[in-house]
Amino acid sequence: MKPSLALVLGLGLILAPIAARAGEKTVVLDVHHAGCVLCGPIVKSALEHVKGVSAVTVSQPNGMADVTATVTYDDALTSPAALIRATTLHGYPAQLADRTGS
Numbered sequence: 040m041k042p043s044l045a046l047v048l049g050l051g052l053i054l055a056p057i058a059a060r061a062g063e064k065t066v067v068l069d070v071h072h073a074g075c076v077l078c079g080p081i082v083k084s085a086l087e088h089v090k091g092v093s094a095v096t097v098s099q100p101n102g103m104a105d106v107t108a109t110v111t112y113d114d115a116l117t118s119p120a121a122l123i124r125a126t127t128l129h130g131y132p133a134q135l136a137d138r139t140g141s
Contacts (some may be wrong), residue, residue, distance in 0.1 A: 063093070064114045067107060067136040070126050076106025078131065082108055085129040091116025092097075106135060 070082050079097045083116055086095045086108060094111040110122055126133040 062114060063111060065109060065111045066119045067109050067138065068119075068122060068126065068133045069136045070106045070108050070133040072104055072132045073131050074095075074100040075108045078104075079106055082106060082122065082131050083127055083128055085125045085131075086110050086122055089117050089121055089125050092122070108133070 073082055078100065083095050083097045086092055089112070091113040092110060092111065094112060096109045099106040100106050108126070112122070123135075125132045
């Protein structure tokens, strides 16, 4: 019984750092050329279909026909680059939002 307990504890110690790295993150994207009535829903759907995404909100378009997408995702399953790729493939190029105020 003791060897199997030691094995389980050993595996737990090995896998713990991997689990600690994974987690829920939120990113804000500036999405361009999304000024039409259907653009926001298309952007939202494209992001929701990325594996690991748990929530998406998309703002109303601004005067430049851009929207802001706030995406909550599991960073073990996807990345901001994959989110940007998803919107870009649907015709809406995106970039990480600059929230530094500069």
